[in-house]
Amino acid sequence: MNPEVEVRELVKRYPKREANAVDGLSFTVAPGEIFGLLGPNGAGKSTTIGVLTTRVKATSGNASVAGIDVVADPVRARRMLAVVPQGSNLDRSLTPRQNLTFHAAYHGYTPEHRNSRAAKLLEEFGLDSQADVKVDWYSGGMAQRLMIARSMMHSPRVLFLDEPTSGLDPQSRLFMWERVRELRDQGVTVVLTTHDMDEAAEMSDRVGIVDHGRLLAMDTPTALTSTLRGKSVLEVTIAKAATDTTDGVMAALVAIAGIERAEAVASDGGSFNGGHPMALASDNPVTLRLYVEGRAAGLLGATVSVLTGRGAELSNVHIGEPSLEDVFIDLTGRSLR
């Protein structure tokens, strides 16, 4: 089967920049697949989407959507694709309903078709009771829903979602995920970008991990985490002694045979599957994530005695399997933010 999205050796260099924003990226997406581009901010994800959606000129390389070369034939490609951007770009001079009908008009649909389709989509997205108000009144979640509904007005074959749930409340996130899966079930191919591990793991059939414009790994979330097979993660939350430093504690822990690496993560809610690790974690108490060769439980004793020896007070221990985030850390040596 021909790929629905194909990117080959894509390079994008913005004028007056030293490094390439996208640096030889290649990947394909099969029809009906949800593909996630995962990477930190500035990794080149949005630029890649920009090229695929005809808004960014590629410096070199090829990109096609639904078999149409987006560089050579952008007009025809636009018929096949739709974009839901990160921030709202709704037309504020129009009502929500008109946002949908005008979008369909741009794509050449008849008035009957646009009105009936708009009504149907507004209902599907739970916006029918708010369809004729001012767009300015919409919350972030509603605007996002309306933008997805708008993107569906011209029945695209490929939908691009740029950071679809950043800034959304948990309920809107779940709603969004559900809608996107439904679209996939209807045969729409979805390409999404995210810097959120959970979203990538939860949503995508396959994930491409991107950093500095390069693809570091690409596979199903399960296969990616299994590259860290045989490894496990031990997470400890400690209040360290007043004279001690986080770096000092980490150095002492890495000295234990079997512990490969230590990483400081956010101390509140830095659990295995729900946490957003931050580069600058709060200092005390601090949560440390230890990457362990073999089973983590076996090293618990040694870890505890090192910590006690340094006068640190242990408040929480968690043993878990590696997540996509750990794959990213393993590949880049950095956490995602």
Added chain:
Amino acid sequence: MTTAELPAPSVWRAFRAILWRDLFVTGKEFWVFLVQVALQPLFMLFIFARVLGAGGYVTEDYAHLLLPGIVALTAFLTALQTVAFPLIMEFSFTKEIEDRLLAPLPTMMVAFEKLVLAITRAMVAAVLMFPVGALVLGSAPWNPSGLGLLLVALFLGTWVGGAIGLAVGTLVPPNRISIMFAVILTPLMFTGAVQYPWMSLESLRWFQVVTAFNPLTYLSEAVRAAVVPDVPHIAPWLCLLGLVVGGTIFTIIGVRGFMKRAIS
């Protein structure tokens, strides 16, 4: 969701739809448009012709000389502002032009659509100026034999205005929007032979040269040639040529600026 359902992409249909969007929005806020267009010329005519006339500072002839200038100014500025202000906003803050940039038509056509809209709105504004002027002044000059020249000049002049708007709207950074008035609009308004016939500047040679670089000068002179042909004016063919040259230059600059903003 099959391809068969999809209408074949038609550039013309997409172009019509985005033009209809802008006309629809204009119609929806027509009173805003009217206020925007009519208020400034209304005041200018009232102060310069009526108030100064009442005090004996200007003659009635001046009122008839000023009105064509004001018509030209209104048409020109309406075209410029129709494009410039929304474009600055749409490209930076609201990003609402994106949906149109992703419509199935060449990106350049979205820029041309802005010009067509500018010409349409500005022509309406210019036509509205005659009754407004007559209302303020009590009478308006009328010369049926100049109607052809008037329409051609207004068409070309509003095109130039729209093209300058396109250049300004895509080249002025959004944080500079406030100084645009001081740096661009004010000089344009006062060096455009609006309030004085160009020929009357003989004694002020340097200023006459300066005004020759403002495309608005050629519009004002052409409108005056059409409406009050007795007032000495630049030859109409020269005016139209000046407008075509200005329109071409600014269309090239504007469309280039637009493409740069639309596709990075």
